[in-house]
Amino acid sequence: xxxxxxxxxxxxxxxxxxxxxxxxxxxxxxxxxxxxxxxxxxxxxxxxxxxxxxxxxxxxxxxxxxxxxxxxxxxxxxxxxxxxxxxxxxxxxxxxxxxxxxxxxxxxxxxxxxxxxxxxxxxxxxxxxxxxxxxxxxxxxxxxxxxxxxxxxxxxxxxxxxxxxxxxxxxxxxxxxxxxxxxxxxxxxxxxxxxxxxxxxxxxxxxxxxxxxxxxxxxxxxxxxxxxxxxxxxxxxxxxxxxxxxxxxxxxxxxxxxx
Amino acid sequence: xxxxxxxxxxxxxxxxxxxxxxxxxxxxxxxxxxxxxxxxxxxxxxxxxxxxxxxxxxxxxxxxxxxxxxxxxxxxxxxxxxxxxxxxxxxxxxxxxxxxxxxxxxxxxxxxxxxxxxxxxxxxxxxxxxxxxxxxxxxxxxxxxxxxxxxxxxxxxxxxxxxxxxxxxxxxxxxxxxxxxxxxxxxxxxxxxxxxxxxxxxxxxxxxxxxxxxxxxxxxxxxxxxxxxxxxxxxxxxxxxxxxxxxxxxxxxxxxxxx
DNA sequence: ATGCGTGTTGCCCATGGCGCAACATTATGC
DNA sequence: GCATAATGTTGCGCCATGGGCAACACGCAT
Numbered sequence: 001x002x003x004x005x006x007x008x009x010x011x012x013x014x015x016x017x018x019x020x021x022x023x024x025x026x027x028x029x030x031x032x033x034x035x036x037x038x039x040x041x042x043x044x045x046x047x048x049x050x051x052x053x054x055x056x057x058x059x060x061x062x063x064x065x066x067x068x069x070x071x072x073x074x075x076x077x078x079x080x081x082x083x084x085x086x087x088x089x090x091x092x093x094x095x096x097x098x099x100x101x102x103x104x105x106x107x108x109x110x111x112x113x114x115x116x117x118x119x120x121x122x123x124x125x126x127x128x129x130x131x132x133x134x135x136x137x138x139x140x141x142x143x144x145x146x147x148x149x150x151x152x153x154x155x156x157x158x159x160x161x162x163x164x165x166x167x168x169x170x171x172x173x174x175x176x177x178x179x180x181x182x183x184x185x186x187x188x189x190x191x192x193x194x195x196x197x198x199x200x201x202x203x204x205x206x207x208x209x210x211x212x213x214x215x216x217x218x219x220x221x222x223x224x225x226x227x228x229x230x231x232x233x234x235x236x237x238x239x240x241x242x243x244x245x246x247x248x249x250x251x252x253x254x255x256x257x258x259x
Numbered sequence: 260x261x262x263x264x265x266x267x268x269x270x271x272x273x274x275x276x277x278x279x280x281x282x283x284x285x286x287x288x289x290x291x292x293x294x295x296x297x298x299x300x301x302x303x304x305x306x307x308x309x310x311x312x313x314x315x316x317x318x319x320x321x322x323x324x325x326x327x328x329x330x331x332x333x334x335x336x337x338x339x340x341x342x343x344x345x346x347x348x349x350x351x352x353x354x355x356x357x358x359x360x361x362x363x364x365x366x367x368x369x370x371x372x373x374x375x376x377x378x379x380x381x382x383x384x385x386x387x388x389x390x391x392x393x394x395x396x397x398x399x400x401x402x403x404x405x406x407x408x409x410x411x412x413x414x415x416x417x418x419x420x421x422x423x424x425x426x427x428x429x430x431x432x433x434x435x436x437x438x439x440x441x442x443x444x445x446x447x448x449x450x451x452x453x454x455x456x457x458x459x460x461x462x463x464x465x466x467x468x469x470x471x472x473x474x475x476x477x478x479x480x481x482x483x484x485x486x487x488x489x490x491x492x493x494x495x496x497x498x499x500x501x502x503x504x505x506x507x508x509x510x511x512x513x514x515x516x517x518x
Numbered sequence: 519a520t521g522c523g524t525g526t527t528g529c530c531c532a533t534g535g536c537g538c539a540a541c542a543t544t545a546t547g548c
Numbered sequence: 549g550c551a552t553a554a555t556g557t558t559g560c561g562c563c564a565t566g567g568g569c570a571a572c573a574c575g576c577a578t
Contacts, residue, residue, distance in 0.1 A: 050271055081330055118339075120332055135342070
C-alpha cells in the first residue's frame with residue numbers, strides 16, 4: 001500500500017487518507033498519531049483530525065487516553081453486514097451448512113484479494129481440532145487449496161503475479177518453486193478441485209473447488225479443512241467430488257462473486 | 260445515525276460523510292448514488308466521488324456497471340485484523356476454546372454497541388445445530404443472555420436507554436415489559452450470570468457471564484449457546500458457574516475491553 | 519426515435535482541510 | 549524532584565481541495 005496517493009479522477013484525498021490509516025492499523029495493530037502522520041506524510045494535526053473522525057464512528061479506538069490507536073469494533077459491525085449480505089444474495093449458507101454436515105469438517109468461502117486468499121464466510125464442522133476463525137484472514141495462494149483454485153484458471157501473467165515473494169518451506173509439503181506450482185495448478189485444472197496436504201501448516205489439510213460466475217470464471221473458492229489424522233489421501237478424490245458438487249450449486253449467480 | 264453531521268472540533272466532514280455511506284449500505288444492503296446523495300443531503304456528484312474513493316480501497320463495490328453499490332470485502336479484511344488483535348492482546352481464544360470443549364457448545368464474546376449486542380468473536384462447539392455465524396451480528400439486549408449481562412450492572416437511565424423500541428413477542432419466553440426486564444436484571448446481578456431460554460428465538464438457549472475491566476465494570480460478555488434439547492433448565496446453574504469462571508479468566512485485562 | 523433517470527466528469531469557486539504555532543500532558547533521564 | 553523531550557490537541561488563517569453546476573453518456577421504457 002503506497003503512502004502517497006496519486007490523485008485520480010473522482011477520488012477524495014482526505015477519505016483516501018482516512019482509509020489508509022485503517023490499512024496501516026490493520027497491519028501494525030496499534031499506532032500513535034505521530035507515527036501515522038509520518039506514514040501518510042502529513043502534519044500530525046492532520047492525522048489527529050482524521051483519527052478523530054474515525055474515532056467518532058467507531059472505526060478506530062484509543063488504547064488509552066492520549067495514547068495509541070487501534071482498529072475499532074465498528075469495523076466488525078460493518079463486516080457483519082457484508083457476510084450477512086453474502087448469504088442474503090447467494091443463499092450460500094444453506095449449501096455450506098449441508099456440506100459441513102456431510103463431510104463433518106469446517107467449510108469456508110474465500111476470494112482472491114490483492115493476490116492473496118481472503119476468507120469471507122465460514123461454517124465450522126463438528127471437529128474440535130478445527131476450531132479456528134478464518135473469517136477476514138488473508139493467506140498466501142501457493143500453499144492453500146483455496147489459493148490454488150483461485151489462481152489455476154488465471155492467465156499466466158496473473159498466476160505469476162499471485163506467486164509468493166519468497167518460497168520458504170512453511171510445512172512438510174510446501175511447494176517451493178514456480179515450476180512445481182505450475183504443474184500443481186495444471187493438475188487442479190484437470191481434476192476440477194485442489195488439495196493442500198500439510199503445505200501451509202503441519203497436520204492441516206484442505207480440499208477446495210471453484211465457485212464460478214455467470215461467465216464461467218472462478219469468482220470464489222469453496223473449501224473444507226481439517227487435520228491430517230482425519231482427512232487422508234485415499235479420501236481426497238471423493239471429497240473433491242463432493243466439494244465440486246456443492247460449489248456448482250453456488251455457481252452461476254449473477255451480480256455476486258465479482259471482484 | 261443522523262444524516263447531517265454537526266461539525267465538531269477535530270472532525271473531517273468528508274470522512275464523516277464517507278463513513279455515513281458505509282453505515283447506510285450496512286443498513287440497506289445496496290444503494291445507488293442518487294439515493295446516497297439524498298440521504299446525505301449532498302449533490303450526486305459529491306456522493307459519486309465519495310463512493311469512488313471507497314471503491315478504490317475495496318470498502319464498497321458495484322453490483323453492476325453504472326448501478327448500485329454495496330459494502331465491499333475490504334471491510335471483511337479490516338474486521339479480520341480486529342478479531343485477530345482481540346486475541347493477540349487478550350489471549351481470549353485459549354479460554355473460549357477451552358470453554359467450548361468443556362461444555363460442547365458454541366462460545367461467543369459480545370459487547371454493548373449502540374445499545375445493542377455486537378458479537379465480536381466466536382468459537383463454535385461440536386454441535387451441528389448451532390452452526391451459525393454470529394460474528395458481526397447485532398441483536399437486541401432484552402432477549403439475549405449477553406444483552407442482559409451487558410446491561411444489568413448499568414445505572415437505571417442507561418438500562419432504560421438500552422431497552423427495545425417495541426416489546427414484541429419474538430419467541431415463547433420473550434420478556435415484554437420494562438418491569439419484567441428489571442426483575443430479570445436484578446436476578447442477573449444476584450446470580451452473576453444470565454440465561455436466555457427461548458427468548459429471542461424458539462429452541463435457542465444461551466448462558467452468559469460478564470467479562471470485567473480493571474475498574475470491575477462490565478466490558479464484554481462471554482456466552483455459550485445451543486438448542487433447548489441440549490441445554491436444559493436443570494443445567495443452567497452449573498453452566499452459569501462454568502461460564503463465570505471462564506469469564507473471570509478474561510477479566511481485569513488493562514487497555515482492552517473498553518468501549 | 520424519444521424522453522427520463524442515473525451516474526460521471528470538466529470546470530470554477532467557496533469552503534473545509536490543513537499546516538503552523540502554541541499549549542497541555544505525559545514520559546524519560548539525570 | 550526537576551528539567552527536558554515527545555506526544556497529541558486545538559485556535560487561527562490560508563489555500564488547495566471538495567463540491568455544486570452543467571453537460572454529457574448510457575441504459576431503460578415507451
